[in-house]
Amino acid sequence: MTTTSGTSTPELVGGKKPWPALFALVLGFFMILVDLTIVTVATPTLIQDLDASVNDVVWVSSAYTLAYAVPVLITGRLGDRFGSKRLYLAGLTVFTLASLWCGLTSTVGALILARIVQGLGASIMTPQTMAIITRIFPPHARGKAMAVWGATAGVAMVVGPILGGVLTDGLGWEWIFFVNVPVGIVGFVLALRLVPSLPTHEHVFDWLGVALSGVALFLLAFGIQEGHQQDWAGWIIAMIVAGVALMVAFVLWQRANKREPLVPLSLFSDRNFSVSTVAISVMGFIAASFGYPLMLWAQAVRGFDPTHAALLMLPMAMMSILLAKPVGDLTDRLHPRLILGFGFAISMVGMLLITWRLTPDAAIWEICVFQVLVGIGNAFIWAPTGATATRNLPMQLAGAGSGVYNATRQVGAVIGSAAIAVLMDSMLAHYLPGASASGDAGAAQIADPQAADLFSQAMQHSLLLPALVYAVGLVAVMFYERPQHAGFAAAPRSQPAPAAAAD
Template sequence: MILVDLTIVIVATPTIIDKLDASVNQVVWVSSAYMLAYAVPVLITGRLGDRYGSKYLYLAGLTVFTLASLWCGLSTSIEMLIVARVVQGLGASMITPQTMAIITRIFPAAERGKAMAVWGATAGVAMVVGPILGGVLTGWLGWEWIFFVNIPVGIVGFVLAVRRVPKLPTNEHRFDWLGVALSGVGLFLLAFGIQEGHDKHWAGWIITMIVGGLAVLCVFVGWQAVNRKEPLVPLGLFKDRNFSVSNVAITTMGFIAASFGFPLMLYAQAVRGYNPTQAALLLFPMAIMSILLAKFVGGLTDRVHPRLIVGFGFAMSAIGMLLMTRWLEPGTSVWWLCAFQVLVGIGNAFIWAPTAATATRNLPMHQAGAGAGVYNATRQVGSVVGSAAIAVLMSSRIAHFLPGAAVQGEAGANKIPDPHVADLFSNAMQQSLLLPTLVYLVGLVAVLFYERPKHTGYGGAPAATVAAPVEG
């Protein structure tokens, strides 16, 4: 549910632009606000789960998330919606690290791959199901229902968690509140500066925000290195090469998931004249391939070198995205677009689950929450930067190909009537999609540095890590 909400707004973007009288940049903030509020606290909420119990943090987060979803659906202005999404993101940040930490604790290392593969596959499927569900709900019931749908799911999830989620031993932790402040300020300054840069014509204060954000993040890393008590991000985790590589890989996937849908959905609705449901169905082949291959890839995760599995995934997705970028034109057959989505879906299926499993396989039990927090935070950092970057690129490309055109008018829910303008708008979206294509290649280079995991499934020494006892 919380991962679906990362991307569910994408298809509803043109409708929200019209109904709430918003700009493209404002609607992108509906996603960015959620991602930023999700990313900043997720480092500390993993530790809170270690200290007070993963089950209880999960239930609290689910309550906040579900109530915030109701608020989102009742919003009557774009500003109110953005604020509600911030609260929703805070709830999400309380939930996600607990799910990953529980899996890490109750499965021994040699068997953790299959369990984490389910977790990773769920994440991958959710990222592509989000736009499809958003399109169906927006087309049939209205944009508000992309948030209202969370309420029954949240209630059912709460009841099931109370009954079925185990209570695990807790650990004493000291909380690095200075680290929380530094990471939060740094991420906000960086994301806000990048996203608002084009709209504010890269004014001096915008550049200052971006540079300041990078400087604060550097100070944050330095503080983590010298903090001898208990840093927010234990840098020792990164001594495990596979944990480090997995964090780079999942950062790129967060970037891509938050960025590629905006140009594609605007193209589908503004150029081809699709309604939200029809536009969302362009992503259906990607979702289907992710679902069909989830079990197969999960079986490979404990037996095949992650460099081979994830490397294949990034290569296949990059090829599919590049072909889609090349053929994103007004007259392109929808079957070609679906074929390219199949390639991207095959690749994604080989990325999400193995990356999650490889990242956490060798984590010590007392750092399960911290490791899960770092992993999810890096993914969210990628999402925040990806959302901000694609907003800048789309705005600049539209301004380049359609100088003087009102963004709202060119990217609204109605089809562009002028064929020449539609062609120019397609060119703008084509060039915007080059960004996630290049990021796929960055991920490909990163995963080539995976090493063979040290556990019995790969023929190595038996893992010393065993499941923690479950109470209750």
């Protein structure tokens, strides 16, 4: 393919053809994001069938999110260099084959290894989806297209546990991975036929940046998750400190690199891009963390099977689906501070109410009503965040911006899954000494009323973490500035807004 600086193929701009390409990409994107949370509801089953601890099973998710997050910065650039479509198809192939491997494993160690490979496939795919959408849609249609992409992420995060419950209960935990095989094949055929091959760009790859960011993230995630298990030994503390130091070194290197840094810091001169990266990392954290306490409570305290436990997520999923289009339509007309401020506030309230009612005698309808609130809030977060993040980025930074945006979401997910593992382990050790190490408390229903009450309290305190992180997101989105793109209802067109009114 001839290298050029063109931004899109003429036959796709302004017509209907970009939309079939979008939906082909969304199928694969949906699948890899479902796998971030699909394991959550199968936690008790995996504990029992694989003779594993709670922390071991959380590593089944953490290994995926870590392998997903570490390379995603460089894979965005690789798509710019070798072709986003080629990279997407290669990543989809790796992901599909690794899914088959996951289902065929019989030990938790082998499952973790297969999940690492699966995460690598996902990391190759994800930035290509966002970069392709940015390049094939004209500016006036890009907001709606990115809204579909962002809404897909939100829906996938809550559909994962539901699908995981149905498959685990009906066919066995292996099928939460086997189901990816036919979907992956269909997704490959659709992408091959419908997604355009776009012009490529020459890049100088920042391999030092890749090494610094990857090692830093691994040290931080491993140290945080294993800290409680290892009684916060000196070597654990040293890992965390080293991770922080390497992350600082990474940022300094990105500033000093005058050729082509892995993360062009100029991206963050756009305040809305910067705020969006904070907001999406918060959502990654929450999506990777809140399901574990809820699913363990439903199965260990209430005695639900995986399917019925997962159905607790259905109200949240339905609201995310029903509101995706109307909220997407708002992204071109309303200030993102209003949309996302409402979203984070209502989600935080809903999560706090769930935490309050997560008791052995709680009425299930109450939990479902509060899940509706969280679902409404999430619908006002996912799509607008994705649309706002990339709207003002120059086309030549599409790959870099996509990589950074997706990397920050995955960093949030890595830290979220590690943090919730530590917190649940600590809470179980406090309320039910001995349960945290063996995982027995989460493997079957707890018959003793006093133990059930104590287990519920442990899960309640654990759920306070995602509620608190929603509050962090709420504060962050208050810093959004007024969008400047053409067609925004509140933006002046004749002259720039005065500095005092820019927000």
